[in-house]
Amino acid sequence: MEHNPYFTASAVFLIQALFGLYSLAVLLRLLLQWVRADFYNPFCQMLVKVTNPALRPLRRLIPGWGGWDLASILLLLALQAAERFLVDLALGRAPDPGGVFFGALAGAVELTLNVFIVAVLVQVVLSWVASDTHHPLTRLLQQLTEPVLRPWRRVIPPVAGVDLSPVFAILVLQLAKILVVGPLAGLGRGLS
Numbered sequence: 001m002e003h004n005p006y007f008t009a010s011a012v013f014l015i016q017a018l019f020g021l022y023s024l025a026v027l028l029r030l031l032l033q034w035v036r037a038d039f040y041n042p043f044c045q046m047l048v049k050v051t052n053p054a055l056r057p058l059r060r061l062i063p064g065w066g067g068w069d070l071a072s073i074l075l076l077l078a079l080q081a082a083e084r085f086l087v088d089l090a091l092g093r094a095p096d097p098g099g100v101f102f103g104a105l106a107g108a109v110e111l112t113l114n115v116f117i118v119a120v121l122v123q124v125v126l127s128w129v130a131s132d133t134h135h136p137l138t139r140l141l142q143q144l145t146e147p148v149l150r151p152w153r154r155v156i157p158p159v160a161g162v163d164l165s166p167v168f169a170i171l172v173l174q175l176a177k178i179l180v181v182g183p184l185a186g187l188g189r190g191l192s
Contacts, residue, residue: 011090019083020111023076025050027111030072037143041136051075080104080111084188103188110181117173119145120166127163148173 029047037044051072058071081104088095123141130138152165 008090008092012087015083015086015090019079019086022050022054023079023083023108023111024115026055026072026076026079027108027115029055030069030076031112031115031144032140033069033072034067035143035147037140041140043137043140076108076111077104080107083107099188101188102184106181106184106188109184110177113173113177113181116145116148117170120148120169120173124166145169 025047029044029051032039032044032047039045039048054075055071058075059069062071062074064070081100084100084103084107085095088100119141123145126138126141148169149165152168153163156164156168158164
């Protein structure tokens with residue numbers, strides 16, 4: 001049977017979009033818990049409602065450890081693995097367990113780094129156009145990016161009133177994508 005490239009591309013797109021959006025919701029919930037964000041924030045409440053159906057049963061089986069929500073981490077890795085597995089099937093490739101595992105790990109790390117990069121960029125833009133806004137998302141962005149920006153703010157003073165810490169934070173995050181995600185993804189591709 002001949003594969004229709006349009007059907008294959010559509011299937012891959014839908015798999016990546018659906019799993020990607022839910023993975024993002026789980027990751028944001030995990031990161032916002034980590035930074036102890038205000039969970040009465042409407043955006044946090046939405047994340048809780050979206051992710052609770054999958055996380056609540058997992059939390060009964062998998063307790064947190066050292067302040068980390070292991071159930072969320074496991075769910076994120078499972079979503080990334082399922083996405084990788086289904087994409088391989090849609091492309092007509094036989095999924096390899098090692099390739100799926102390393103691909104899932106690479107995907108989770110890349111998604112995490114991308115969330116921080118985008119959050120820092122959005123916060124920079126907001127500081128230029130609406131620095132005094134009291135929008136609920138603005139406070140969440142500040143809480144989310146503070147652990148990434150704080151070390152740089154300690155080392156690099158503002159230059160003429162301009163905070164350069166986002167530039168260095170983004171450079172290091174991009175470097176981490178090259179040095180960590182690249183090799184992990186290579187392991188995943190090498191085993192597939």
